[in-house]
Amino acid sequence: MKVKVLSRSHFQYMRETKHDIHKVERNYSPSLHPFETNREYKRALNAVKMDRMFAKPFMGSLDGHSDVVQTLAKHPTRLSTLVSGAANGEIKVWNLCDRKCVKAIAAHNGIVRNICVPLHGQYFFSVDDQTIKQWSFDGFDDTTTDATAVPPMNTLISKTVIHGMDIQRNKPFLITCGEKVDLWEESRTQPLRSYRWGADSVNCIKFNPIETDLCVGAASDRSIQIYDTRKSDPLRKVVLKMRTNNIAWNPMEAFVFTAANEDNDLYTFDMRNLKAALQVHKDHVSAVIDVDYSPTGKEFVSGSYDKTIRIFGVESGRSRDVYHTKRMQRLTAVRWTSDNKYLISASDEMDIRIWKAFASEKLGHKSFREQSAFDYQQKLMDKYANHPEMKRIARHRHVPKHIVQSAKEKRLMIGAEKRKEANRRVHSKPGTIGYESERTKSIISEEK
Secondary structure, eight states: OOOOOOOOOGGGTSOSSTTSOOOOOOOOOGGGOTTHHHHHHHHHHHHHHHHHHTOOOEEEEEOOOSSOEEEEEEOSSOTTEEEEEETTSEEEEEETTTTEEEEEEEOOSSOOOEEEOOTTOSEEEEEOSSEEEEEESTTOOTTOOOTTSOOOSEEEEOSSOEEEEEEOSSSSEEEEEESSEEEEETTOSSOSEEEOOSSSOEEEEEEOSSSTTEEEEEETTSEEEEEETTSSSOOEEEEESSOEEEEEEOSSSTTEEEEEETTSOEEEEETTBOSSOSEEEBOOSSOEEEEEEOTTSSEEEEEETTSOEEEEETTOSBEEEEEOOSSOOSEEEEEEOTTSSEEEEEETTSOEEEEESSTTOOOSOOOHHHHHHHHHHHHHHHHTTTSHHHHHHHHOOOOOHHHHHHHHHHHHHHHHHHHHHHHHHHTSOTTSSOOOOHHHHTEEEEEO
16 A cells, blocks of 8 residues: 655755744746746856865875875774874874874884785784884874884784785785785784796785785886785786886775876776776876775875876866975875865875865855755756856866976877877878777786
């Protein structure tokens, strides 16, 4: 039996305060509103102008390191906890809410290559050239300021040089890369298994957060290699024209990862088909150093040697926003916080910066009417997003002079290459020179 009832939300007819006016019901008949499209377009135009006017992404900075900040790590269960490692071997644990250093550890004698935190978040691992150390999060407070007061819980020594490290999500396994790829168990002093494909070293490696036995690494021979910890040999690899600096897995799609490349671009791949990239993300004008996905899996953030941070959609070839400051130098690490609200960046001038993930978003509590107004404005901007004036205002950004000049030079070089290719095609026998897609142009070969 079906029962039909009438229901309505009290937000639609009740006032928030006694000073508010009563809601007036409207008749939405098109014949009564002949200029509705004109009014909507004008409101959309005002909304996108207001969006750019209130775009102030920079939130603050974390000062305290005395050398270049090399790596950042998020705590999986505490949104306010951040761990950073510097080139002088110092590790700092930060409270992002207070923007204060909770603990400073003189952890290593060399550069801190990477920091990894397991899913339970009780301790973390750090690595330099040959030493992996385990540290506890317990006992950190503002009163303990001695950098040598905390000994490591455990220490693992590698026989080869280590360039990168990652931790498995649901098992006590570590994987390190360098001259070879080693799989470690947290409680054992020797690696369980070693992988090697060729004579070149691997400079970064990342575990898949969903299919946790899979990991992908980037080698100095310009290849991206895929490993399975359940097997004794690597699975496959793809060779690009230039070297990959870092890799990030999509947290929502198990087979998708994005590679930050030396050729100024980022490449999103499906590991099941490495013959072509799913998308090529362009806008940087220098080598891309680091990349990290948002928890929604729809966007990612990248940091480059061109001193800018860019935010890309997974399916978009161009960035939706670019962040920069006058003092920020070359980026070394970027992270997207687990609440999808903030970005964290580390750069050469020993500073850690906090940014809003959405530059014009109002933070803090929003009343029902405020949220309704923001939602309405966003719908209007989405509806008229392809109108020329709307697109011009939404895409316009002020960037540093060196970015403008480098982008201009890059456009000239790409245009020259395209003209050269077109001339070669015109003056060659028909069919001998085909058209090559951007998604396959940078791929040299695939091996299994």
